[in-house]
Amino acid sequence: MIEGDEVSRLLDVLGNRNRRRIIGLLREKPCFVTEISERLEISPKAVVEHLQYMERENVLLWRTDERRRKYYYLSRKINVRIDVEDETLGGMVRSETETAFFRSVRLLENLFASRNYYLSSLEYIEHDIDAAIADLVSTSKDILDGETEITLVTALCSSALSVDEIVEITGISRDELVKSLARLTAAGIVSWNGQLYKVREKNGT
Known part of the structure; x- marks a missing residue:
């Protein structure tokens, strides 16, 4: 278990959405920069900045393959659990808390719906990028x-x-x-x- 300053640093790492997405991807398997960039639709430059930050915070490690590509992986298993204690007697949730909770749920639903819409559009862009790279190679x-x-x-x-x-x-x-x-x-x-x-x-x- 970690505590104190280390907890604060980890929360700073997790406070950025793209860093959370990168960590989620690396929980599946080690990846190199271009792979992370393509799968998460983040610019390679931004990916490098996030990886270097997390490396400094001892969240990530890396190894190289025969093509000298750096494969990044988590230095340890990361599971975040947040315990919220209800301040009301008898465990009854206050109405304003309940309202805020469902507002957060609806917002998250809408954001996921928006993301799915843009991801479907990005499939066409990725196809065009692949075609443009093939054209670059041939010319x-x-x-x-x-x-x-x-x-x-x-x-x-x-x-x-x-x-x-x-x-x-x-x-x-x-x-x-x-x-x-x-x-x-x-x-x-x-x-x-x-x-x-x-x-x-x-x-x-």
């Missing part, structure tokens, strides 16, 4: 130098990223990544603003 043969650069450009299409974030998301070694970024920058495919890399837009920015 990149004379432009990109192999799977590493395809993976790199695909990651940068999601958001502007730092070198550390790209390493975390893709599993590409830092030396290989630096060489690929230098080539892609020289070729005018990606740009760097001094901190982050991103895919160049049509106007060259």
Whole structure:
């Protein structure tokens, strides 16, 4: 059992909805960054930030596979139980408490319904993303130098990223990544603003 400051830190971790979703996913099995991002529809950059935060709080551990991808898993079993003691005599729930409870139930029902609606819409978007990635692969043969650069450009299409974030998301070694970024920058495919890399837009920015 944990207590004191450790309880407070764990509650801070669980206070974020996306961190709770990531923990729920990792309770099923270890996952790597891209897998978490795709399954939960969270940007890879945000996933990395949440994972690093939970790693600092000793909630997560990681291991690498033969492709140098980091697989994250829970450092311990997490079960949260909240006991609420009724302040009224005889265990009778006060009417305002009951009203607040059912209001929370209705709100949760509505939110789940909204989520299901948007998830059904996201299925079409995910299909289009898969098709666009396949198109990128087929049209990149004379432009990109192999799977590493395809993976790199695909990651940068999601958001502007730092070198550390790209390493975390893709599993590409830092030396290989630096060489690929230098080539892609020289070729005018990606740009760097001094901190982050991103895919160049049509106007060259």
